[in-house]
Amino acid sequence: MKYLRAAIIAALLIPIASGADLTGRWVAATRTPDGQTRETVFALKADGDRLSGYMSSPQGDTAISEGRVNGDDISFVIVREMGGEERKIQYTAKITADGLLVKMPGFGDRPGRDLFAKRVSTDPPKPLPPPVPKIALPPMQDVKSNGLAKTPPMGWNSWNKFRNKVSDQVVREIADAMVKNGMKAAGYIYVNIDDTWEGSRDPQGAIRSNEKFPNMKALADYVHGKGLKLGIYSSPGPKTCAQFEGSFQHEEQDAKTFAAWGIDYLKYDWCSAGRVYQSSSMPAAYAKMGQALLAAGRPIVYSLCQYGAQNVGEWGARSGGNLWRTTGDIRDTWASMSDLGFEKQIGREKYAGPGHWNDPDMLEIGNGGMSEIEYRTHMSLWSVLAAPLLAGNDLRDVPPGILEILIDKEVIAVDQDKLGKQGVRVSKNGDLEVWARPLADGGHAVCMFNRGGASAKVTARWSDIGLTGSHKVRDLWAHADRGKFSDEYAAEVPSHGVVMVRVH
Numbered sequence: 001m002k003y004l005r006a007a008i009i010a011a012l013l014i015p016i017a018s019g020a021d022l023t024g025r026w027v028a029a030t031r032t033p034d035g036q037t038r039e040t041v042f043a044l045k046a047d048g049d050r051l052s053g054y055m056s057s058p059q060g061d062t063a064i065s066e067g068r069v070n071g072d073d074i075s076f077v078i079v080r081e082m083g084g085e086e087r088k089i090q091y092t093a094k095i096t097a098d099g100l101l102v103k104m105p106g107f108g109d110r111p112g113r114d115l116f117a118k119r120v121s122t123d124p125p126k127p128l129p130p131p132v133p134k135i136a137l138p139p140m141q142d143v144k145s146n147g148l149a150k151t152p153p154m155g156w157n158s159w160n161k162f163r164n165k166v167s168d169q170v171v172r173e174i175a176d177a178m179v180k181n182g183m184k185a186a187g188y189i190y191v192n193i194d195d196t197w198e199g200s201r202d203p204q205g206a207i208r209s210n211e212k213f214p215n216m217k218a219l220a221d222y223v224h225g226k227g228l229k230l231g232i233y234s235s236p237g238p239k240t241c242a243q244f245e246g247s248f249q250h251e252e253q254d255a256k257t258f259a260a261w262g263i264d265y266l267k268y269d270w271c272s273a274g275r276v277y278q279s280s281s282m283p284a285a286y287a288k289m290g291q292a293l294l295a296a297g298r299p300i301v302y303s304l305c306q307y308g309a310q311n312v313g314e315w316g317a318r319s320g321g322n323l324w325r326t327t328g329d330i331r332d333t334w335a336s337m338s339d340l341g342f343e344k345q346i347g348r349e350k351y352a353g354p355g356h357w358n359d360p361d362m363l364e365i366g367n368g369g370m371s372e373i374e375y376r377t378h379m380s381l382w383s384v385l386a387a388p389l390l391a392g393n394d395l396r397d398v399p400p401g402i403l404e405i406l407i408d409k410e411v412i413a414v415d416q417d418k419l420g421k422q423g424v425r426v427s428k429n430g431d432l433e434v435w436a437r438p439l440a441d442g443g444h445a446v447c448m449f450n451r452g453g454a455s456a457k458v459t460a461r462w463s464d465i466g467l468t469g470s471h472k473v474r475d476l477w478a479h480a481d482r483g484k485f486s487d488e489y490a491a492e493v494p495s496h497g498v499v500m501v502r503v504h
């Protein structure tokens with residue numbers, strides 16, 4: 001009996017000895033934050049100290065290169081198209097008693113993680129089919145401006161809070177809430193559905209919404225009936241980032257469908273497009289949809305989402321874009337928000353202006369990962385940057401402190417200032433930074449930030465913003481005039497906080 005049990009266990013597990021032949025199919029199952037199971041497969045062939053094969057994930061198969069086995073340690077490289085650029089990613093793994101512990105590298109401020117893979121067969125991997133040659137589009141033709149977004153777009157987007165849980169009902173309830181809670185009155189007009197609304201195409205190739213959105217046209221009518229506008233999402237690639245249907249080779253058809261539904265805003269996310277287009281074709285791929293939207297005959301704000309790749313500031317507006325992402329995705333943390341806002345926008349101010357804006361990604365205000373002081377910094381920074389203001393929280397249930405941050409009239413007036421000049425960092429003293437932007441009335445908006453861990457006095461010097469003499473100062477969050485100041489204005493600023501003023 002004992003022997004029988006041992007024999008069964010031995011037959012079930014494919015044994016691994018130190019320095020063993022790793023050839024076979026290894027599978028790691030992980031759970032995504034929205035509760036789905038995702039499989040990563042390592043199909044490996046060991047040949048002495050050399051390792052080849054491929055890694056498969058929902059994004060497709062990618063060949064392993066530079067694979068080496070050294071005792072229990074293995075290393076290999078995967079070359080991946082990420083956000084419009086090819087990146088060489090170095091992986092390491094360790095053979096353990098019952099599997100393969102793979103170290104998945106982190107990106108930006110996103111930490112790496114471990115994957116544990118079990119061998120399910122010892123068959124050598126089948127050769128990968130030869131890669132399909134990528135499309136090189138003819139150089140981009142400039143698309144005429146659509147005349148929209150004279151100030152940075154304001155509204156709401158479903159992704160940060162709802163991910164794949166967005167539905168017709170959620171969108172209607174959010175629209176109702178925006179009318180009731182003052183968001184609409186404060187200028188938040190676009191109600192934008194992000195990824196996961198897409199269904200299959202009909203026999204004529206027209207895109208259909210999935211069961212979460214039974215009737216897009218009726219939803220648009222509802223949202224319009226509230227005095228709001230409806231936005232939608234797609235990709236120039238065959239699949240969206242969440243693996244739904246993209247607009248590849250259906251650009252004009254989709255633009256017409258969106259217009260017929262009554263869509264007012266399109267976020268167009270690169271995602272899988274790198275699998276079909278050469279990266280240098282990115283501007284032309286965006287211009288293709290830019291042109292299709294113009295031809296569809298309905299005013300549709302065009303939002304490019306390609307994480308700042310290919311120097312987008314240089315061509316984003318010419319592709320018909322009204323705004324373009326400048327970075328990877330924001331997360332609801334102080335580290336992520338400050339990295340995107342304080343560090344990654346520098347030098348991009350020359351590309352922003354009425355009709356075409358840098359987009360440091362959507363707001364996380366109210367999602368719970370930061371304090372109210374930090375969310376006020378988030379709102380102030382986005383406003384001094386002339387960034388689009390797309391709330392990303394559940395607007396059906398907003399604590400009063402959070403709502404106050406989102407709908408502050410004086411801060412929004414800075415974001416929406418008609419001059420459309422993106423602000424810049426004018427001084428930095430360790431963790432203390434002063435940012436400023438000129439305003440249409442001749443005044444300046446000035447943010448005094450304290451990124452450090454303890455309260456500190458921050459000084460804004462007039463000379464740093466090109467002013468001399470004595471100027472009136474109004475504290476925007478306090479809604480209070482502070483008086484007239486010569487040469488500079490100083491204020492005590494809490495840790496991770498801001499004092500935002502108007503100098504005039």
Ligand code: GLA
Nearest residue numbers: 159194195241242269305329
């Ligand atoms: C990308 C975008 C996000 C969101 C998701 C949806 O990650 O950058 O803003 O649209 O795709 O899948």
